[in-house]
Amino acid sequence: MPLTDTAIKQSKPKDKPFRLADGGGLYLEIATSGGRLWRLKYRFGGKEKRLAFGSYPDVSLKQAREKRDEAHRLLAEGIDPGEHRKAAKAVVRASEKDSFQAVALEWFSKFQSTWTPGHADTIMSRLKRDVLPWMGDHLVGDITAPEVLKILRRVEERGAIETAHRIKAICGQVFAFAIATGRADRNPATDLRGALTPVTPKPMAAITDPLKIVGLLKAIDDYKGTFPVRCALQLAPITFLRPGELRMGEWQEIDFESMTWNIPGRRMKGKRDHVVPLSIQAIKILRDLQPLTGDGQYLFPSIRSNSRPMSENTVLVALRAMGFGKDEMSGHGFRSLASTRLNEMNYRPDLIEIQLAHKEKDKIRAAYNRSEYMEERRKMMQHWSDYLDQLAGRNVVELKTNTV
Numbered sequence: 001m002p003l004t005d006t007a008i009k010q011s012k013p014k015d016k017p018f019r020l021a022d023g024g025g026l027y028l029e030i031a032t033s034g035g036r037l038w039r040l041k042y043r044f045g046g047k048e049k050r051l052a053f054g055s056y057p058d059v060s061l062k063q064a065r066e067k068r069d070e071a072h073r074l075l076a077e078g079i080d081p082g083e084h085r086k087a088a089k090a091v092v093r094a095s096e097k098d099s100f101q102a103v104a105l106e107w108f109s110k111f112q113s114t115w116t117p118g119h120a121d122t123i124m125s126r127l128k129r130d131v132l133p134w135m136g137d138h139l140v141g142d143i144t145a146p147e148v149l150k151i152l153r154r155v156e157e158r159g160a161i162e163t164a165h166r167i168k169a170i171c172g173q174v175f176a177f178a179i180a181t182g183r184a185d186r187n188p189a190t191d192l193r194g195a196l197t198p199v200t201p202k203p204m205a206a207i208t209d210p211l212k213i214v215g216l217l218k219a220i221d222d223y224k225g226t227f228p229v230r231c232a233l234q235l236a237p238i239t240f241l242r243p244g245e246l247r248m249g250e251w252q253e254i255d256f257e258s259m260t261w262n263i264p265g266r267r268m269k270g271k272r273d274h275v276v277p278l279s280i281q282a283i284k285i286l287r288d289l290q291p292l293t294g295d296g297q298y299l300f301p302s303i304r305s306n307s308r309p310m311s312e313n314t315v316l317v318a319l320r321a322m323g324f325g326k327d328e329m330s331g332h333g334f335r336s337l338a339s340t341r342l343n344e345m346n347y348r349p350d351l352i353e354i355q356l357a358h359k360e361k362d363k364i365r366a367a368y369n370r371s372e373y374m375e376e377r378r379k380m381m382q383h384w385s386d387y388l389d390q391l392a393g394r395n396v397v398e399l400k401t402n403t404v
Contacts, residue, residue, distance in 0.1 A: 005061055026068040038064040040071055044080045051082050098183045101136035107177040116267050118244035126167050130155050141184040145191035152196060162199050206333030208340040217392040219322040228300045229318050231289045236334040238385045239276050240355050243331035248309045249299040259283055274357045277378035279385035347380055
């Protein structure tokens, strides 16, 4: 007699497991604990077999009968429903392993150690925001160029032309990794050459006029945001560091005795160790900051977690809050500010380039320059800080050109 939901609910566990049959080999096995599991008894190849369909009530009586009927259809076609389920699960596992997301995460994990932490964060952020939600679950070997282009067009439409090109490059590297690991035959990103809007190079917005520098320095000194952000803004113009190198600074890199900031190559764009001679002003800023964040890893920790540095947009947001537009000043602009004015002061270009950590093609010469010119760089950095102090004091004094 077929089962009913009422009969199932009224059944009570016994000292031994027992079964309630429904028909067609389907039955509900009731354990001594009270658990109820759907099973199908069938024969295939002359052997009696069992197939589990899940527990009741998670799998209803109606659903269990549907699963039974599907198993009978497979048997009628000469297919073992148990083996068919195993094969289907294997396909799902293979699909998960071969999805774009799986390959992208594997690629990221393999190469993350070769990137700066800031670059790695940027790559993962772009994947999570602009790629994986729309393409992550697709089999990497089945993705076509038009599919990739559709994702990139979405980025272009918000005006992020350069970002679209960078995401295309990231996808291209993921597809290349998929080919190398045997999960794809071609790289659809390479078929998109010329499909994106060309990037129009724009110089980083920077204030370089002394009179306007006065306004910038006064705005920084009057900044009403958090103290660490104010310190970051004060250090930016006197250390020449890139925004990522500054915001990810660690206390272990600061040597107060030698008055240097020693940044390991893994954090630098050029992958080489970099030493920043610190002026008296920079040391004072760091000493003032130390009681607040000195117990942690980062000079400028995130407001959400001390285990992470502040966001890459923090300084930029602060500049906008102080009234400096995107075409007027950027985080990178502090480097241009220093470079422009120091060149106008007749400092040797090679000193400035070394302090900006611009890459030197000749590695032997680069190593020599960075050590040999340390004292000259230290004098330059102190003179520069003194010059900015004079400007910030609202006494715009034209210093005599330097002949170092």
